[in-house]
Amino acid sequence: MSLPFEVSPGRPGLCVLLARKGWIWLGPIFIFAGMAMGQTTEKVDPFKNSDRPVPANYKGPIFHLSHDYPTARPDPPVDPPWIKALGGKPISQDNALAYVKALKDYIAADMRKLILDYANWNADQAGWYNMPWLFSITEPIHGTYVGSSFPHTMFPLSGLKKDMTTLVVVYYDRTAGYTIGQIWGKDAMKPDLSRAQYQEGAIIVKVALTTATKEEWAPMEGAATWDIGDGGPNPSKAAFFQFDIIVKDSKTAPRTTWVFSTLVYDKNARGDAWDKMIPLGAMWGNDPDVNSAINPNVPLKENVINPMAPLYATETLGYGGRLSGPNDGAIVQDAIIDGDLVPRVTVSSCMSCHGVAENPMRSFLLPGPGISNAQGGISPTAQGDLMYLDKPGSVAFLQWFQDRPGTEPQDSGTQPLDYHMNLAFKALPLWAKFTGQDPGQIYARSPAGLRELLLHPESSSKTGRLLDRTH
Numbered sequence: 001m002s003l004p005f006e007v008s009p010g011r012p013g014l015c016v017l018l019a020r021k022g023w024i025w026l027g028p029i030f031i032f033a034g035m036a037m038g039q040t041t042e043k044v045d046p047f048k049n050s051d052r053p054v055p056a057n058y059k060g061p062i063f064h065l066s067h068d069y070p071t072a073r074p075d076p077p078v079d080p081p082w083i084k085a086l087g088g089k090p091i092s093q094d095n096a097l098a099y100v101k102a103l104k105d106y107i108a109a110d111m112r113k114l115i116l117d118y119a120n121w122n123a124d125q126a127g128w129y130n131m132p133w134l135f136s137i138t139e140p141i142h143g144t145y146v147g148s149s150f151p152h153t154m155f156p157l158s159g160l161k162k163d164m165t166t167l168v169v170v171y172y173d174r175t176a177g178y179t180i181g182q183i184w185g186k187d188a189m190k191p192d193l194s195r196a197q198y199q200e201g202a203i204i205v206k207v208a209l210t211t212a213t214k215e216e217w218a219p220m221e222g223a224a225t226w227d228i229g230d231g232g233p234n235p236s237k238a239a240f241f242q243f244d245i246i247v248k249d250s251k252t253a254p255r256t257t258w259v260f261s262t263l264v265y266d267k268n269a270r271g272d273a274w275d276k277m278i279p280l281g282a283m284w285g286n287d288p289d290v291n292s293a294i295n296p297n298v299p300l301k302e303n304v305i306n307p308m309a310p311l312y313a314t315e316t317l318g319y320g321g322r323l324s325g326p327n328d329g330a331i332v333q334d335a336i337i338d339g340d341l342v343p344r345v346t347v348s349s350c351m352s353c354h355g356v357a358e359n360p361m362r363s364f365l366l367p368g369p370g371i372s373n374a375q376g377g378i379s380p381t382a383q384g385d386l387m388y389l390d391k392p393g394s395v396a397f398l399q400w401f402q403d404r405p406g407t408e409p410q411d412s413g414t415q416p417l418d419y420h421m422n423l424a425f426k427a428l429p430l431w432a433k434f435t436g437q438d439p440g441q442i443y444a445r446s447p448a449g450l451r452e453l454l455l456h457p458e459s460s461s462k463t464g465r466l467l468d469r470t471h
């Protein structure tokens with residue numbers, strides 16, 4: 001397998017990317033290089049919108065990376081509507097969906113514009129921000145990049161007919177945007193990870209779309225679609241199906257400091273495509289006290305799932321029924337656990353996966369060492385893409401199901417990144433690549449499967465697989 005591209009200080013110039021999958025279009029990337037007295041200087045703009053051309057036949061609005069981050073430290077919100085929605089009680093099964101609804105309402109005017117009225121969307125004006133360094137993975141129309149790809153067998157109950165790829169774009173509100181600015185400074189060349197902790201009230205959202213159309217997946221009937229610039233002369237379409245909202249709220253969630261929630265498209269709900277986004281659920285901890293592998297019927301106390309959620313969204317819930325969405329990959333097919341091949345196993349949750357946001361990452365996203373690989377992999381006898389995982393409920397597995405505040409990393413000796421995966425898993429590996437950091441050094445203590453993902457940020461996916469890996 002060849003690398004998508006190489007950037008090395010010793011070889012300046014134009015690097016042409018190899019496109020290997022029709023619609024995952026990569027490149028070309030221009031590295032502005034200069035040579036003086038035997039020294040190489042490379043200049044690359046971390047805030048570039050996208051490396052890819054706008055499709056020739058597309059005339060609509062395009063993505064502008066919003067990066068005029070607020071510089072004044074935001075005050076914590078006073079009695080915000082989501083906390084009010086709890087009715088003065090601790091968050092629980094009874095009031096958590098009201099909390100999610102209040103969050104949705106709070107951002108609705110802006111998000112309806114972004115999703116349904118793109119011509120009138122102006123992120124800078126609305127006070128929503130994006131992450132630098134993602135230009136090589138971002139398409140030019142909506143700034144989305146590949147989140148995951150799933151075989152059609154991942155959704156057996158809702159009848160997905162074709163393998164699908166998901167596309168995502170992340171937006172940070174003003175309070176969260178302040179922290180992005182603190183991390184990257186003006187030029188984004190030297191991240192300051194001691195500033196990676198979010199302020200109270202920070203809201204981060206992620207829009208997720210799928211390439212499966214309604215013909216290929218009946219639950220997508222009536223979903224809003226976005227034009228995606230994937231390299232061809234015409235844009236392709238993707239259906240809006242999941243919308244994550246996370247909020248830094250250590251008052252409500254003192255054990256983890258965050259509440260994670262997600263909305264999913266429900267074709268039977270009323271209203272427009274935004275109204276039809278209903279809560280799938282919320283979680284504010286991993287319920288470390290409940291060993292769901294041993295006691296599957298013990299109810300979770302830090303997690304709620306909407307009983308009205310559509311089937312396609314509940315068939316991929318996380319470990320023991322913890323929250324995870326259809327875009328999230330909490331289920332692994334073809335895992336090796338204790339030497340046995342397991343066809344389908346549920347191993348993750350929103351906060352379990354996000355809990356490995358640390359620098360440098362030393363834990364795989366899913367519980368276990370991860371994918372074996374032929375080149376210097378975990379085991380010399382390992383085959384193909386089988387994913388090596390810990391046994392659900394085991395001591396090793398439960399490392400991924402702790403409750404920790406965002407200031408404590410999963411692995412001691414690493415820098416905690418406050419549950420921020422877009423930073424840990426995407427922006428930092430891309431920054432490292434483009435600025436010529438020594439990967440041998442920074443990823444030296446990452447397990448082999450994870451190291452391979454961090455070394456290939458253009459094709460890494462949060463399901464723990466390389467998107468363009470040939471089998």
Ligand code: HEC
Pocket residue numbers: 146147168170204205206244245246260261262323324325328329330348349350351353354365366419420421422423425426461462463
């Ligand atoms: C198996 C791992 C995994 C699971 C499960 C997961 N995420 Fe993420 N999440 C990621 C990764 C990796 C990113 C970085 C962007 C990307 O690749 O999609 C991310 C990005 C995000 C972001 C942008 C901010 C950030 O932290 O980077 C939000 C918001 C988010 N996820 C919410 C959720 C919610 C809500 C759930 C559960 C419903 C969830 N995630 C489940 C891995 C995961």
